[in-house]
Amino acid sequence: MTRQGSPPSGPGDRPGGPLDGAATARATVDERGVLTSWSEGAERLLGYAESETVGRGAGMLLADGLPEEGLPAGLLPDGGAPRWNGTVTLRHRDGRPLDVRVLAHRQDPTDRSPGGWLLVSAVSGTEAVAEDVELSRWAFDQCPCAVAVYDTRLRLRRVNEAMSGVIGLPEDEVRGLRLSEIGGKPQSGELEDQMREVLTTGTAIDARTYMRTGGEAEEHSWSARLAPLCDEEGRVRGVCLAAHDVTEEVLARQRLLLLNSASVRIGTTLDVNRTAWELADVCVPHLADFVSVDLLEHLDTGAEPPPGPVTGPVPLRRVAHRSRTDKGPSAPWVKVGDVQVYPDFTPLAASLASGRPVLNVMTDPTMRRWAGQIPERAAYAREHGFHWVMAVPVLARGTTLGVVVFSRFVGAAPFAPDDVLLAEEITARAAVCIDNARRFTREQNTSLALQRSLLPHHLPRANAVEIASRYLPASPHPGVGGDWFDVIPLSGARVALVVGDVVGHGIQASATMGRLRTAVRTLADVDLPPDELLTHLDDLVIRLSDDAGAEQTSGEVGATCLYAVYDPISRRCTLAGAGHPPPVVVTPDGLAYPVELPVGPPLGVGGLPFESVDFELPEGTVLALYTDGLMGSGDRDADEGRRLLAEILARPAVSLEAACGTVLSALLPDRGAPDDVALLLARTKVLDTAHVATWDVPADPAEVAKTRGYVTKQLRDWRLEDATFATELITSELVTNAIRHAAPPIQLRLIHDLSLICEVSDSSTTVPHLRRARAFDEGGRGLLLVAQLTQRWGSRHNPTGKTIWAEQILHQENGEV
Template sequence: MAIPKGIAPTETHVPFDMADAASALIDATGIIIGWTPAAERLLGYPAADAMKQPARMLLVAPEDAAQAEAIGSWCQAHGGWGGLGRLRHRDGRRIEVGLRVGAMRNPGGDTSWLVSGIDVGSVPAWALSGSLLQAFLTRSPIGMAVLSPDLRYVWMNDTLERYGGLPREQRMGRRMAECLPGLDTEALEAQLRQVLKTGRPVIDYEYRGWTIAHPHREHAYSTSFFRLDNAEGRPVGVCYMGIDVTDRWRARERLALLNEASAYIGSTLDVMRTAQELADFAVPRLADFVTVDLLDSVLRGEEPLEPTGDTLPVFRRAGQTSIREGCPESVARPGDAVTVSPTSPFACCFFSGEALLDPVMDSSISAWSGDDPARTAKAREFGMRSLMVAPIGARGALLGVASFVRSRHPEPFEEDDLLLAEELVARAALNIDNARRYSREHAAALALQRSLLPHALSGGQAVEVASRYLPTDARNGVGGDWFDVIPLSGARVALVVGDVVGHGINAAATMGRLRTAVHTLADMDLTPEELLAHLDDLVIRLTEEESGQEEVAAAVLGATCLYAIYDPVTQRCTMARAGHPTPAIVDASGEVSFPALPAGPPLGLGSLPFESAELALPAGSLIALYTDGLIVTCNQDIDVGLGRLSNALGQAALPLEELCSMVIDTLMTCPQTDDVALLLARTRALGTGHVVSWDLPCDPAVVASARSLAMRQLAEWGLEEVMTTTELIVSELVTNAIRHGIGPIRLRLIRHDVLICEVADTSSTSPRLRHARTTDEGGRGLFLVAQLSRRWGTRYTEGGKLIWAEQDLPEPT
């Protein structure tokens, strides 16, 4: 046999379980006097061949004899030996064995030696028995325990003892519920009973709770259970092995929180709402009190200001939430400016752009509050004990700072909590920045819309008006429908409603171009059919110009418009339409009708001429102009929509604003599919007390009479202050009509918001304003009229033309 060199043979090196070992008994002279069947199986020698033979026949090589003698000497001195060696099988092969030699004394005092050995190569299970098995189980990093069939502890290793925090001797013989009050022991014992009953193991059963070892912090464990059976296959107990998977559980929880946060934070494109959602989500999942402070420029939708030097920009409280109702810890309300000390962690976080963690802030409350007495008092009053501060940044820009505080939570923040807070803030920051960008674009869109639609409508003394506008794109507030009320000469007023194809910015821009064109054409005092013809030519040109931009071209082509002119003197209304729905008329008795106006084509087609129709609208009549989005709703037929509109307008006696709201509420009962514009106008009349006219012959001598007639009328109206200028205007206009026109001549004065002087003749010659030379005897008439009047112009009529001039009335005393 070979003895390991340099190592004294000792039993402490033999951790083997020799219960099933091959054994031989050797007397003091080295002769084999005992041989077991196991020895025969190990070495191949039958008992008959081994008995009475010298033990040296089992040596592998002759040189092993000296080592065998050394072992014998050791045994004589120490009473035994154990270690590794090698023996020769009967067929000549070598077998590595683990040996144990022990002394045996017979009654006569002679000593024999019992040698036991096992094949360490063919029996690897040797290492799982005996003292090594005990060390393996006891020192394993996995918690292990054995419970009896009635689920009482009978054995556990050191690791499980550390997990539970209760000494081993206090757990032996007791049930789980008696030792682990912070765990759901009923569920655990249910698993154990199932395993005892079925014999099927349970793998990776996870549960959470606290133990005596960690009474203030929840831990997660993963445990496997299997049944222990005896040699007859009967269950004698159950074993469970568990590991602490708190880190894995927390990582999974953080991932779940982040996924949940993605759905919770950023539900709207509102900066304040998004900041509040961040605070609401973090309490109480992560902190007891959270504040979100954003740059004032961010809340206004502007670009965030970059930190410069040690100067802090203006911050405003955008969101805050507490586990306590009403956020009593806060020193500011949402929307308030927040005072920040340059030495506080808040300022350090903003300037550095890095998150800060103060796990235990008891000794640094003053530093955290920046020596602000109010903040310091709040921190001490509510027991704020742990703090995290994270910068809110997106796309390379800092938007603000979020603060997370624990007061009731027993555990301080950790690095993992800071990582979670940073990730939550980063996700919220993108939504905040998107909301900021949207706010800026939304403000621009609203500004565009406000600039394109009329700011205030006034029908003067001609009509009383009310309107409503509902864009389909309610979020941006822009669309392609429009309406207008345009004052015209002679106290008349133009009522306009139009509809551009599509929605959004392109439609709004197109609407603005058309509205501006209508204003320009209206100032030319064109009739409705002439105005639409010019507008149609404009749309054709715009379509050709925008041929490379399909969306813009589509918005222009196919636009519709209705243009109406109401004259409060004659109480008549002239209308023409280009593919637009017919207006609704409500007479004084409340009857609603839809007049049969000639149907012109939509703008830009250029296929058919436009025609106008004239209606009598006595004072008190109501005219409703609208776009098809009002009547084509809920996928209903247009006739159904017209019927509902007719029923709603039957309440025409209501104040106009109330009626306008009622019409919208009655017809808009489902989500919009198109922009909606509604313009209601109630007609008025200018009676004889406001209008006077005279027919004059085409004779230069009549100019003096015209002046006298006008002066007497002004005296009756109490307008002596404008007599001088009116006398000159009447004189020049009548003279101009006599010289350049064809009689008869008609002079008319109209007093309403302004004083209007009109002179009509049967000539179609257009007057021309020019500067007269010093040598000219005439040519200054219209120049004087333009200088003396507020504005002046020419309007063509069926019988000729009419030149008019307006003057401001004197302020009442």
């Protein structure tokens, strides 16, 4: 009789039984080879009592009579191995030798033990006991692994309880059948072929298959071991099939692969819509049969998403959806781009409010209520077989962006907890990509707006040149660059043509471009020669670079620039470059060539001079200025690009605007330029003698009256009688100042262009300036009067002195200025 609560005793619990403690000989030996413990089983094996062994050397146990001191040679492993096993001849207490199988384990020192070796050996031997047959039968029947035994004809002979459950039939009903007859599926036939191979070769085979278990609708993944059953002579007598259900392991591996695929395929671009489509594509059909991505409506306006959960009826815009069926994507209830308002009880709104996934079945009361409000949506769901629905919020950096809905059709397995975790993880990764794309788009729009505000909105009218221009941002991902161009009217009917390129991209490059463009306009207004203007601009870039370094912003400031001045009266063009590609000139007769321009350093280098070139341009010559983005094709160098540009411009064109379009289409790839492109085309005009009148003025105050008479007559010839009074006053003041304060020779020139320009040149380098005359001063009011009568006035230096000029706006008969 057993005590209450204790397990029933069995054969192994009896003294001398196979599991009895006395049936195992155990002894421990320290590092010195001294026995430190001795078990009852050891006493049964060798006859020594514990008192006769503990404290003595282990050598006393060896049959060859080695000394007791030290570790016995050959008994324990060499080289510090943690385990050793082998046969050792020991001496029984009665003197007879015994061959004993010994297993030795190294033991590390602890607080309770100094360490050493544990020696164990079985005392009872390997003789069979009566219960072995029962144990074998119980092991086969109750083994958790599904096992089946087939004979040489591949007929089933035995199955255990686990395999019977897999088949879904008791052993009596399937005994004698082949595997293909039991399974009835192609997979069963494939396994049977592999079993036949095992019978033929006698070699075990590991197989993988997908099969339904008895009474279940979903297929399971199985790992099967097909092993031959051989008799004592090695002849194959049958095949043992042992199967393990590895469905969970396979699903876990598939989820891991899907998560890895999501990391690679989602977020390949900085485009919100494209990222949403990538999310849907990744999850169908591996995670869901239908996936839709809806984002908050106000994200389209560039507004910041709200922090935390979103409550109340939520307006969402559909940005992407994907279905595993052909008809799903073609006719969804909500079209891409549509905005729908979702009540607070719907799965989408509930997930946004809670910030957690929400699972529903179409038969839930919530889904029935929703279907009752929108019968068309319910009809669509029934038609396409929607059954399981999971809504997962799109959250990134503490803000709510939208919701992803994962749906499975009728017949599919419900979403498992691991599926929910996987959907959350994929959505979270996509949310970061969507938020990055949203932030990039917002900043890009802001930057592009800044850049557009810094570029010229329209080019000024000028009789000196006919202008056409193009500006293209980098593609396929437009960004903010530092390319710019400008056309600046100068005194004397001249015009300045400018094109430049700031190193780098982004808001910093665009802001630098704006500062340089403003600086060029300011320096041009001073009428500096091109080489001097670039020198001042170089100093400015150096200061900007120093400021950037002090503020620890990224990168250095650098730029290239080309500055050209064209005079329509002399037909001379003067230009200088700072590390910029040279312009291309196309003469009226079709000859096209790049200008041989001295190579100047880029802006920001400092310490190196800039040189200008001066040449004459016939009327109708086209001057092409551009940035290096126009030459930026990866399979073409800059020289080849300039040659191609010259060839295109040499061809006849309807207009300069048409020529711009032809150049861009020929030089830029179809996918767009990898860098920003600025192109400025200018066709030169000439102001002939009919629009220019020049007089040499003697340095005599009496000549002022005669000069006014010349001017009056010339204005009458030009039919500008309305401008006579103001022009006479301006001429008198400028000529009088030159006679009084400057040195001869003195020259007066009138230019009739879009405006009327009066110029007085002398050999002095002293520049007059406005000053406020006191009440009793007799002079000092002349330039103030000139400033009041003209739109603008100024001075410029030339090789022989200076020129003072004043410009008046001419009012045409149609009222235009």
